[in-house]
Amino acid sequence: MKFLKEIEFPTNLSAYSKDIFAGLTVAIVALPLAIGFGITSGMSAANGIVTAIVAGFIAALFGGSNWQVSGPTGAMTVVLIPVIAKYGINAIPILGLLSGAIVLVMALLKLGQLIKFVPSSVLEGFTVGIAIIITIQQLPYVFDVEKGSGTRTLVVAYKTLINAIDSKIHWVNIFLVAATLLVKFNIVKIIELLKVRIYVPASFAALTLVTLFSLIFNLTIPRIGNIPRAAFEFNFPHIAITANQSNDQGLINFLIPSFTIALLIAIESLLSARVADEIKKAPKPFNPNLELFGQGLASAAASISGGMPATGAIARTGVNIRAGANTRISAMAHSVFLLIIVLFGAPIFAKIPTAAIAGVLIGTSLRIFNRNTFRKVVQEGQASFAIYLVTAIATISIDLIWGIAIGTLFSFILKRIKK
Secondary structure (H helix, E strand, C coil): HHHHHHHHCCCCCCHHHHHHHHHHHHHHHHHHHHHHHHHHHHCCCHHHHHHHHHHHHHHHHHHHCEEEEEEEEHHHHHHHHHHHHHHHHHHHHHHHHHHHHHHHHHHCCHHHHHHCCCCCCHHHHHHHHHHHHHHHHHHHHHCCCCCCCCCHHHHHHHHHHHHHHCCCCCCHHHHHHHHHHHHHHHHHHHHHHHCCCCEEEHHHHHHHHHHHHHHCCCCCCCCCCHHHHHHCCCCCCCCCCCCCCCCCCCCHHHHHHHHHHHHHHHHHHHHHHHHHHHHHHHCCCCCCCHHHHHHHHHHHHCCCCCCCCCCHHHHHHHHHCCCCCCCCCCHHHHHHHHHHHHHHHHHHHHHHHHHHHHHHHHHHHHHHHHHHHHHHHHHCCHHHHHHHHHHHHHHCCCCCHHHHHHHHHHHHHHHHHHC
């Protein structure tokens, strides 16, 4: 495979030192996100952390972007929630292996170039749809109620709200979510007022302060709980039949969800890498086919190691670049630092309130929505805004893959009408 020869590494020590610092910064930011997405997907905090460590390292080592940071994402949780509800957690190894293999085939067939043909308004609508879905998924943790039944995002959200209305309002949880958001969006201003020259990741600061507050006042609230230090567990892929399945199901039933997961891995990872190039103003664009190769390996390895399929993460990639990353060493270092935290800091992180995690994820979703990009879409005209809106609505009401497909088809139809 000739394209593997394009993998680049730093050639001087100063580049390594900057990358290592950036890796530490991203690890601090990635930890609460990995925990949150692990729990939200229907798995566990440990599963999310394992995914960030394994997939983050392998995708960085073999991928086609020098700045991409990979791991569990909100978009992947959206796909995994209905899959886990139907097939159970034991199906993740085979689904991860199949979807990873499909992405590897995409790389070998050089299908990564196709991302260039997806209109920017579709990609922006897709991103906003993901942000809204991530926010909706946090309702059970905000109100401390049981998640509504079902697999469709809007249906689950409606039933969750009904559960919240029917039960006693947990004001403490709501307060902690609000406090987390308040700290997350104002910590930089607070540090500037104190005239202290130090970089503190907003998510980490919010989690730290809210957790300390909950411990000082001995609040009786749901917390992350035990994070197993021996979280890595090789699971040989097999067809798992759960109580939710009939005995006549076999490998063929896993092909459709595997293709869905594979498409999401490809689309989100290529989108994130493209955004990274724009932020970094890269003189040389990332290699899309090499990125698919790395992501395919990463998802397969993470899924059979006690994790789940992963993708490139836009938010963490942005943090990586802002922290001064120069090469892929920073993303690899982020995985190593996460492993160190799990081995030596698990008891501390177990005390984090789930409401604080929900606040961090809601805050992440709000940051995903870029007002400048929205203005740009509006300024491009009614057609561009319509495509943006249709894609976002389809992503929320149906699913992510259909959102991209419907948005792209709608864009094609509008262009044909104009002609």
